Amino acid sequence: MPNDRADKILQLVNDAKKIDVTQLADKLHVSKVTIRKDLTKLEDKGLLQRKHGFALINNPNNLSYRLAQNYDTKLRIAQRAAQMVAVDETIMIESGSTCALLAAQLGKLDKHVTIITISYFIANFVERYPNLDVFLLGGKYQSDSQVVVGPMAKAALANFRVGQLFIGTDGFDPNTGFYGNDIMRTDIVQAMAQNAQALNILTDSSKFAAPSIIRSFTADRVHTVVTDSGIPQACSRVLQQSGVQLIQVDA
Amino acid sequence: MPNDRADKILQLVNDAKKIDVTQLADKLHVSKVTIRKDLTKLEDKGLLQRKHGFALINNPNNLSYRLAQNYDTKLRIAQRAAQMVAVDETIMIESGSTCALLAAQLGKLDKHVTIITISYFIANFVERYPNLDVFLLGGKYQSDSQVVVGPMAKAALANFRVGQLFIGTDGFDPNTGFYGNDIMRTDIVQAMAQNAQALNILTDSSKFAAPSIIRSFTADRVHTVVTDSGIPQACSRVLQQSGVQLIQVDA
DNA sequence: GCGATTTATTTACGAACGAAACCAATTGTG
DNA sequence: CACAATTGGTTTCGTTCGTAAATAAATCGC
Numbered sequence: 001m002p003n004d005r006a007d008k009i010l011q012l013v014n015d016a017k018k019i020d021v022t023q024l025a026d027k028l029h030v031s032k033v034t035i036r037k038d039l040t041k042l043e044d045k046g047l048l049q050r051k052h053g054f055a056l057i058n059n060p061n062n063l064s065y066r067l068a069q070n071y072d073t074k075l076r077i078a079q080r081a082a083q084m085v086a087v088d089e090t091i092m093i094e095s096g097s098t099c100a101l102l103a104a105q106l107g108k109l110d111k112h113v114t115i116i117t118i119s120y121f122i123a124n125f126v127e128r129y130p131n132l133d134v135f136l137l138g139g140k141y142q143s144d145s146q147v148v149v150g151p152m153a154k155a156a157l158a159n160f161r162v163g164q165l166f167i168g169t170d171g172f173d174p175n176t177g178f179y180g181n182d183i184m185r186t187d188i189v190q191a192m193a194q195n196a197q198a199l200n201i202l203t204d205s206s207k208f209a210a211p212s213i214i215r216s217f218t219a220d221r222v223h224t225v226v227t228d229s230g231i232p233q234a235c236s237r238v239l240q241q242s243g244v245q246l247i248q249v250d251a
Numbered sequence: 252m253p254n255d256r257a258d259k260i261l262q263l264v265n266d267a268k269k270i271d272v273t274q275l276a277d278k279l280h281v282s283k284v285t286i287r288k289d290l291t292k293l294e295d296k297g298l299l300q301r302k303h304g305f306a307l308i309n310n311p312n313n314l315s316y317r318l319a320q321n322y323d324t325k326l327r328i329a330q331r332a333a334q335m336v337a338v339d340e341t342i343m344i345e346s347g348s349t350c351a352l353l354a355a356q357l358g359k360l361d362k363h364v365t366i367i368t369i370s371y372f373i374a375n376f377v378e379r380y381p382n383l384d385v386f387l388l389g390g391k392y393q394s395d396s397q398v399v400v401g402p403m404a405k406a407a408l409a410n411f412r413v414g415q416l417f418i419g420t421d422g423f424d425p426n427t428g429f430y431g432n433d434i435m436r437t438d439i440v441q442a443m444a445q446n447a448q449a450l451n452i453l454t455d456s457s458k459f460a461a462p463s464i465i466r467s468f469t470a471d472r473v474h475t476v477v478t479d480s481g482i483p484q485a486c487s488r489v490l491q492q493s494g495v496q497l498i499q500v501d502a
Numbered sequence: 503g504c505g506a507t508t509t510a511t512t513t514a515c516g517a518a519c520g521a522a523a524c525c526a527a528t529t530g531t532g
Numbered sequence: 533c534a535c536a537a538t539t540g541g542t543t544t545c546g547t548t549c550g551t552a553a554a555t556a557a558a559t560c561g562c
Binding site: 020021022032033036037040052053 | 517518519520
């Protein structure tokens with residue numbers, strides 16, 4: 001299946017929440033059989049749900065939804081990031097969609113890694129990989145994003161000190177740094193960063209155009225950014241001036 | 252749909268892991284259309300999954316699987332237990348299937364309750380009820396049962412002290428008390444009990460016949476047992492002699 | 503005890519399904 | 533350049549799907 005049709009399908013499904021096979025076949029000028037095959041593959045990737053006659057999107061706000069956007073780019077970023085993790089290392093992972101793919105990649109590579117995370121989605125996402133040990137922080141459960149936050153989660157962090165923390169971002173401003181859009185999640189991520197030697201950000205380049213609400217980190221706090229080649233030059237220049245290791249995977 | 256056919260379908264699906272509509276219609280002497288309607292309802296309850304042509308059971312060990320056994324009895328037990336919880340109360344809930352239904356009942360009653368649990372399944376199960384606040388303990392994640400266990404989870408308990416704890420059980424022996432079948436889960440449940448004034452057990456009566464491996468609690472530690480009327484008289488006598496409040500819902 | 507209503511089931515039918523055979527285009531290899 | 537192998541797509545076929553209308557059984561009110 002060509003990637004651009006997959007993207008279009010996801011776009012249409014996301015927009016409509018629910019759309020039937022006939023409509024998709026119509027809009028994309030292919031047969032229904034082809035659409036059905038596409039949908040089966042996308043369902044296998046966990047990007048949507050199929051029902052008899054139509055497809056529907058998983059609860060937005062949910063990671064499954066966010067995963068659907070720029071899936072292939074995120075997958076390549078995650079594959080690259082997985083190389084940064086050593087056998088038997090213990091890492092922290094935040095709740096971003098690209099972070100979830102990183103965890104899955106580590107699972108596929110079949111090297112033993114211990115993961116500490118605030119995301120129950122990620123914990124479940126990697127269920128089938130016995131080489132991954134997962135520790136979850138406790139705290140107030142945000143059911144829409146499937147993460148724990150709040151003072152209890154921060155307190156639980158006291159038990160851990162790791163080499164690397166992997167997070168996503170919701171936005172970036174060349175002058176002021178990285179941003180989040182949920183104050184509780186931003187808060188816990190900042191606390192995680194205090195217990196990690198290296199802060200690594202995984203994000204597709206679209207976030208470098210997007211402004212957001214709450215500043216999470218200034219650029220000089222960040223050790224490595226893994227993104228794709230679509231990042232604006234103004235951003236990449238700032239990052240490198242701030243001493244950030246910038247890794248760009250091919251678009 | 253008559254309850255007994257529903258039970259038979261679940262039985263057959265559980266035994267076979269996967270069974271097609273034609274076979275079900277054959278064995279239960281009803282039309283395929285009727286089977287399909289039944290399956291749709293059972294899927295809505297979350298007790299199985301439908302695919303094109305057949306039904307399959309959710310990962311055993313998983314709560315969805317255990318929920319499927321004696322569903323109606325468990326629901327009545329949960330409904331009764333829900334009456335024991337006051338508005339704005341904070342309770343602890345362990346990971347049993349009947350406990351999950353209790354949480355859902357509390358959600359439906361639309362009274363505000365704060366729930367502290369070790370079960371990600373329960374946290375997600377009640378996602379749609381805004382009147383429930385859920386706090387999850389942190390710890391090592393057991394992906395098959397979707398709970399957190401271990402020393403970290405026990406340490407997190409230090410922050411909480413509640414009036415009521417609701418748990419399930421895997422077995423009961425009149426002479427020695429209640430039993431579990433997973434040492435890690437039994438361990439964390441015992442720790443939870445130390446931080447709760449009243450220990451309440453929710454279980455269908457089948458468990459009173461079933462022996463299990465690890466003793467969790469002697470009968471006199473238990474405040475209330477909610478079960479159905481199928482409990483052996485020897486057991487009910489012992490419980491009452493031990494000062495347990497025994498509540499039996501109609502079978 | 504008996505019509506009225508509800509609930510359970512079946513029959514009938516057009517739409518949707520998965521699997522397999524088939525038909526290009528594209529790619530890689532000698 | 534030829535010609536296998538791969539990939540993306542369609543057509544066809546027998547089966548399963550959900551819905552609606554028809555029928556049978558159970559329940560209720562009086």
